[in-house]
Amino acid sequence: xxxxxxxxxxxxxxxxxxxxxxxxxxxxxxxxxxxxxxxxxxxxxxxxxxxxxxxxxxxxxxxxxxxxxxxxxxxxxxxxxxxxxxxxxxxxxxxxxxxxxxxxxxxxxxxxxxxxxxxxxxxxxxxxxxxxxxxxxxxxxxxxxxxxxxxxxxxxxxxxxxxxxxxxxxxxxxxxxxxxxxxxxxxxxxxxxxxxxxxxxxxxxxxxxxxxxxxxxxxxxxxxxxxxxxxxxxxxxxxxxxxxxxxxxxxxxxxxxxxxxxxxxxxxxxxxxxxxxxxxxxxxxxxxxxxxxxxxxxxxxxxxxxxxxxxxxxxxxxxxxxxxxxxxxxxxxxxxxxxxxx
Amino acid sequence: xxxxxxxxxxxxxxxxxxxxxxxxxxxxxxxxxxxxxxxxxxxxxxxxxxxxxxxxxxxxxxxxxxxxxxxxxxxxxxxxxxxxxxxxxxxxxxxxxxxxxxxxxxxxxxxxxxxxxxxxxxxxxxxxxxxxxxxxxxxxxxxxxxxxxxxxxxxxxxxxxxxxxxxxxxxxxxxxxxxxxxxxxxxxxxxxxxxxxxxxxxxxxxxxxxxxxxxxxxxxxxxxxxxxxxxxxxxxxxxxxxxxxxxxxxxxxxxxxxxxxxxxxxxxxxxxxxxxxxxxxxxxxxxxxxxxxxxxxxxxxxxxxxxxxxxxxxxxxxxxxxxxxxxxxxxxxxxxxxxxxx
Numbered sequence: 297x298x299x300x301x302x303x304x305x306x307x308x309x310x311x312x313x314x315x316x317x318x319x320x321x322x323x324x325x326x327x328x329x330x331x332x333x334x335x336x337x338x339x340x341x342x343x344x345x346x347x348x349x350x351x352x353x354x355x356x357x358x359x360x361x362x363x364x365x366x367x368x369x370x371x372x373x374x375x376x377x378x379x380x381x382x383x384x385x386x387x388x389x390x391x392x393x394x395x396x397x398x399x400x401x402x403x404x405x406x407x408x409x410x411x412x413x414x415x416x417x418x419x420x421x422x423x424x425x426x427x428x429x430x431x432x433x434x435x436x437x438x439x440x441x442x443x444x445x446x447x448x449x450x451x452x453x454x455x456x457x458x459x460x461x462x463x464x465x466x467x468x469x470x471x472x473x474x475x476x477x478x479x480x481x482x483x484x485x486x487x488x489x490x491x492x493x494x495x496x497x498x499x500x501x502x503x504x505x506x507x508x509x510x511x512x513x514x515x516x517x518x519x520x521x522x523x524x525x526x527x528x529x530x531x532x533x534x535x536x537x538x539x540x541x542x543x544x545x546x547x548x549x550x551x552x553x554x555x556x557x558x559x560x561x562x563x564x565x566x567x568x569x570x571x572x573x574x575x576x577x578x579x580x581x582x583x584x585x586x587x588x589x590x591x592x593x594x595x596x597x598x599x600x601x602x603x604x605x606x607x608x609x610x611x612x613x614x615x616x617x618x619x620x621x622x623x624x625x626x627x628x629x630x631x632x633x634x635x636x637x638x
Numbered sequence: 639x640x641x642x643x644x645x646x647x648x649x650x651x652x653x654x655x656x657x658x659x660x661x662x663x664x665x666x667x668x669x670x671x672x673x674x675x676x677x678x679x680x681x682x683x684x685x686x687x688x689x690x691x692x693x694x695x696x697x698x699x700x701x702x703x704x705x706x707x708x709x710x711x712x713x714x715x716x717x718x719x720x721x722x723x724x725x726x727x728x729x730x731x732x733x734x735x736x737x738x739x740x741x742x743x744x745x746x747x748x749x750x751x752x753x754x755x756x757x758x759x760x761x762x763x764x765x766x767x768x769x770x771x772x773x774x775x776x777x778x779x780x781x782x783x784x785x786x787x788x789x790x791x792x793x794x795x796x797x798x799x800x801x802x803x804x805x806x807x808x809x810x811x812x813x814x815x816x817x818x819x820x821x822x823x824x825x826x827x828x829x830x831x832x833x834x835x836x837x838x839x840x841x842x843x844x845x846x847x848x849x850x851x852x853x854x855x856x857x858x859x860x861x862x863x864x865x866x867x868x869x870x871x872x873x874x875x876x877x878x879x880x881x882x883x884x885x886x887x888x889x890x891x892x893x894x895x896x897x898x899x900x901x902x903x904x905x906x907x908x909x910x911x912x913x914x915x916x917x918x919x920x921x922x923x924x925x926x927x928x929x930x931x932x933x934x935x936x937x938x939x940x941x942x943x944x945x946x947x948x949x950x951x952x953x954x955x956x957x958x959x960x961x962x963x964x965x966x967x968x969x970x971x972x973x974x975x976x977x978x979x980x
Contacts, residue, residue, distance in 0.1 A: 317939050480945075483929070483937070485827060485851035491930075491938040499939055506943045509827035509929055511852040511885025515950035518887060543853025545860060549895045550888060587825070587851055588833075590932030595825070596833040597659050597841055601848045603822075608857035 300345050300455050301352065303419065306359055308352045312339050313455055313489075317496035328357035328374045335381040335388075338487060342456020343530045343566055344425050347387030350378045351418035354395050358407075358414050367407060371399055383578040384539050384607050386531040390565045391421055425458035428563045428621040432462055433469030436526070436561050436619040440470035440477060444523040447513055449482045450541035451493035452528025452561065462528045462561040464497060466619060471503050479505045480522065482513065484541060486586040486604065510543050517554040525551050529562035529618075536612020536629030537574025538562075542605055548614035560610075561619040567633060574609040582606045642687050642797050643694065645761065648701055650694045654681050655797055655831075659838035670699035670716045677723040677730075680829060684798020685872045685908055686767050689729030692720045693760035696737050700749075700756050709749060713741055725920040726881050726949045728873040732907040733763055767800035770905045770963040774804055775811030778868070778903050778961040782812035782819060786865040789855055791824045792883035793835035794870025794903065804870040804903040806839060808961060813845050821847045822864065824855060826883060828928040828946065852885050859896040867893050871904035871960075878954020878971030879916025880904075884947055890956035899958040906962055909975060916951040924948045 301310045308325040314337070315321050323339060325331050331353030334340055340349050357374035361367060379392055398417045402410055440446065446467060450456075453464035460468060470477055479498055484490035491507055498505035508516070516522050525547055531539040538544070538560050551558040571577065584602035588594055617626045618633075625632055641664075643652045650667040656679070657663050665681060667673050673695030676682055682691045699716035703709055721734055740759045744752055782788065788809060792798075795806035802810060812819055821840055826832035833849055840847035850858070858864050867889055873881040880886070880902050893900040913919065926944035930936055959968045960975075967974055 318936065482853075483827065485825065485853060488932075488937050495938050495942050499942060504943075506945055507929055507938055508945050509852070509884070511824075511827060511888055512945060512947065512950075514888030514891055515884060515947060516945070518950070542851070542857060546853055546856030546888065546892060549856055549892055553891045553895070587849055590830075591935045591937050593933045593935055594660065595830050595933050596837050596849055600837050600841060601846075603848055603850050603854060603858070605854065605857060608854075608860070 300457065300459060301340060301348055301422070303352055303355070303415070308349070308356055310334060310340050310349070313341060313493060314339060316492050325356070328353050328377055331356060332377050332381050341489070342451060343385035343387040343528065344457040344462070344563060345455065346382060346385050347391035347565060348422050348425060348458055350388050351391045351395050351421045353378050354392065355414045355418045359411055361407060363407060367410065368403070382580060384530045384580050386568045387565045394421065422458045425563065426460060429457050429460040429462060429465040431621040432561050432563065432619050433460065433465035435623050436466030436559070437469035437473060439557070439559060439617065439619070439624065440466065440475060441523065442475045443477070444475070445478045445480060445521060447480045447482065447522045447525045447547070448494060449490060449527050449544055449547055450484045451489040451497070453494055453497045455493045455497065456528060462563065463526045464494065466526055466561050467503065468501065471501070479503060480516065481505050481507050482510050482543065483507060484543065485510055486590070488590070489541070513547055514550045517550055517556060522556060524557040524559065526559040526561060529560050529566050530607055531577050532560070532562060532567045532618065532633070533571040533574045533577065534569060534629070534633045535573050536615055536618060536627060536633065538610045538612070538615060539574060539577045539579065539607045540610065542608050545608040545610045548610045552614055557616040558614060559617050559619060560615050564620055564622070569634060574611070577609055579608070580606040642799065642801060643682060643690055643764070645694055645697070645757070650691070650698055652676060652682050652691070655683060655835060656681060658834050667698070670695050670719055673698060674719050674723050683831070684793060685727035685729040685870065686799040686804070686905060687797065688724060688727050689733035689907060690764050690767060690800055692730050693733045693737050693763045695720050696734065697756045697760045701753055703749060705749060709752065710745070724922060726872045726922050728910045729907045736763065764800045767905065768802060771799050771802040771804060771807040773963040774903050774905065774961050775802065775807035777965050778808030778901070779811035779815060781899070781901060781959065781961070781966065782808065782817060783865065784817045786817070787820045787822060787863060789822045789824065789864045789867045789889070790836060791832060791869050791886055791889055792826045793831040793839070795836055795839045797835045797839065798870060804905065805868045806836065808868055808903050809845065810843065813843070819845070821845060822858065823847050823849050824852050824885065825849060826885065827852055828932070830932070831883070855889055856892045859892055859898060864898060866899040866901065868901040868903060871902050871908050872949055873919050874902070874904060874909045874960065874975070875913040875916045875919065876911060876971070876975045877915050878957055878960060878969060878975065880952045880954070880957060881916060881919045881921065881949045882952065884950050887950040887952045890952045894956055900956060901959050901961060902957050903961040906964070911976060916953070919951055921950070922948040
């Protein structure tokens with residue numbers, strides 16, 4: 297299993313995803329601020345992994361509180377800091393809210409008990425995420441025909457979750473059932489999660505993978521070289537509108553044009569049941585230097601204006617099915633996606 | 639005017655486009671082989687510029703022939719070498735065929751005369767290309783509304799031609815008429831012609847330009863932030879099917895989905911009147927390391943399999959109009975695109 301994030305001796309350890317696959321470097325984080333910056337700077341990324349990191353971040357802050365401190369005030373400070381790290385992925389807020397509920401329910405037991413209970417809750421979030429991914433994989437692999445060539449975008453793999461992955465979990469499950477599949481990985485500019493992380497994961501698992509640039513998918517579809525598309529998600533509204541890594545929407549339009557199935561794989565913690573459509577999902581605009589650089593090197597004039605939306609929103613009508621830990625939901629989604637689902 | 643290519647003291651001088659915009663480095667080429675490699679390695683690129691480079695390359699070879707040599711044999715060797723440099727851009731073959739005709743018509747006048755005549759023909763090809771671009775600009779700017787935000791892909795600018803550019807020529811002409819326009823430049827992986835060359839050209843001309851990654855166009859179209867798309871071409875068949883830089887086809891599909899005009903700007907030397915459709919246009923597959931690297935740096939596992947088609951083919955039905963030096967041709971193209979056109 298890949299070491300996305302772990303709690304170790306009262307500290308949070310994560311692989312620095314900015315340097316993969318060329319360097320495998322681990323960071324040991326000791327403060328809430330360090331975890332918050334790791335999320336902001338994309339040391340760790342991927343909606344479920346961000347949620348787990350936030351849960352451990354809160355735990356870390358509380359672990360180091362000394363007797364006599366105002367725990368409510370401190371908890372609230374940690375919570376706010378982590379809440380503000382990234383705006384789009386639903387799992388971040390979901391995990392923080394879940395931790396807060398547990399904090400509030402057990403607050404009266406005193407600091408030593410709260411420390412234990414929060415750590416145990418963060419560990420549960422991590423453990424459950426792994427189990428959820430396995431379930432998503434089991435359901436989702438039914439949608440993968442033997443012999444399929446599967447296009448995926450960004451990294452919805454072990455590195456984006458507690459392990460196994462959502463979209464890559466489906467691919468792993470299909471591969472484990474001996475289906476003869478091939479994966480095309482979009483490099484996913486500007487941060488290159490496809491070229492760096494998806495390629496690395498699939499090569500390690502010996503799943504056949506071919507790297508392409510983001511602008512090649514249309515041409516390969518025109519030539520009949522792609523059987524289906526599967527991606528993860530950062531936030532899903534009740535009508536199926538899905539925020540995911542920039543470029544996802546273009547792939548969904550191209551898939552429709554070529555009558556190719558387009559699937560989203562995500563845990564229920566990615567769903568925002570408060571939103572009836574994707575219209576109000578906040579789309580993060582990141583540092584322009586991410587676009588001005590590739591890897592760690594400038595590729596253009598350092599002062600050129602840039603747009604850098606990190607996500608886009610794909611209308612539910614372009615998504616053939618959404619795969620969750622409770623099964624496959626086919627479009628149309630209206631009325632099917634409720635917090636009481638299924 | 640930008641110094642794409644020039645004949646100087648019996649040598650061919652070109653800016654090395656692989657290093658722009660971070661380094662402005664000039665190469666002085668003295669042999670046919672050097673010119674052939676400069677084309678293959680994309681020191682110079684862009685269909686019209688490749689044609690000019692090939693014409694000068696032939697000239698260079700013939701200039702250095704000594705009396706008594708078998709000029710037919712030598713000419714044929716030079717011609718074959720240049721012919722094999724790149725397969726897709728029509729202008730390469732057009733320029734070589736034009737030079738060959740002149741060679742054959744004047745062959746009997748002897749080597750000194752042939753040297754002069756070929757140099758004069760290559761210079762004419764260069765000079766005409768510049769005039770053609772200005773005409774394309776004059777016609778094409780009529781299609782650009784005041785206030786438009788224009789998406790362009792790759793570099794169809796001064797650096798892809800003798801100067802001024804095709805798609806960027808249209809943009810320059812609209813800007814010269816004081817239309818308030820903004821340009822979005824796709825970075826154009828893997829070779830980054832947009833981020834490196836288009837950005838550089840437009841910043842020099844003070845035309846407002848914003849850089850985006852290739853996977854952002856769909857999202858910006860969905861948000862109504864793109865008025866039209868204009869690109870160059872490498873080869874155009876009689877039905878309007880157009881080979882152009884990889885990613886062009888995806889943009890055309892996205893433009894259709896969002897009802898945004900999609901224009902191609904190209905000289906008649908880019909048309910292949912022998913081809914009724916784009917089906918038989920050869921699409922070059924380039925070195926996988928172009929995809930494994932960004933700039934001059936590996937971004938992924940150095941051994942991962944890669945696809946690297948340098949071009950794709952956009953069906954004529956997705957192209958709203960083609961702008962040539964003889965005017966604007968609107969779809970459908972069947973019957974309109976003939977060698978006797980207009």
